[in-house]
Structures are given as structure tokens and as C-alpha cells.
Amino acid sequence: MTGINWEDPYCGEGNNCFRIGTDPEGNAYIAVAGQEEHHVTDSRDALRALILEIKAGKADHLL
Template sequence: MTGINWEDPYCGEGNNCFRIGTDDHDNAYIALAGQEDHYLTDSREALRTLIRDIKAGKADHLL
């Protein structure tokens, strides 16, 4: 497997910090900062859709 290129952590107020990464095979990854060896993976397009939906408030009911 090609290495994952992790972005800087994103930290919400008082919440866990998350990291998003990509690889050379068009895969995207998300993990808790410091626990990058336990990640979720999907396509980059799926990650884009997730982020757009969260920004649009479609996941607010989960909070």
C-alpha cells in the first residue's frame, strides 16, 4: 500500500482532533489525530460529499 499523506489536524472546540489524508490511488482517509493507524477509508469523491453535506448542515441532527 502506498503511504497516506495526512493533512494537519482539524480540531473543534473541546472536541477530538481529526486528520484527513489521501494516497496516490484516489483514496481518502479520516482518523483521530494520534490514532492514524485506525482510519476509515473511501474514495476522495465520497469524502468531498461528506464534507459538503456536513457544511450544509445535513448532519446537525447527529450532534
């Protein structure tokens, strides 16, 4: 994707690998590694809040 600076993939144990990216306009992106053309887009603050909630265990019921 043009304009998106993708980070190295994050791979959980036995799970899919995800990538997080940002662009110069302040948007944040998250996608399955290798499928970056199918990403979710939001603000950096919204993505940061999502990651913090996941780390706090608030999405464990989805696993």
C-alpha cells in the same frame, strides 16, 4: 501509515481533532488525530461529498 499523506489536524472547539489524508491511488482517509491506524477509507469524491453534507448542516442532529 505508509503511503498516506496526512493533513494537519482539524480541531473543533472542545472536540476531538481529526485528520484527513490521501494516497497516490486516489483514496481518501479520515481518522481521529493520534489514532490514524484506525481510519475510514473511501474515494476522494465520497469524502468530499461527506464533508460538504456536514458543512451544510445535514449531520447536526448527530451532535
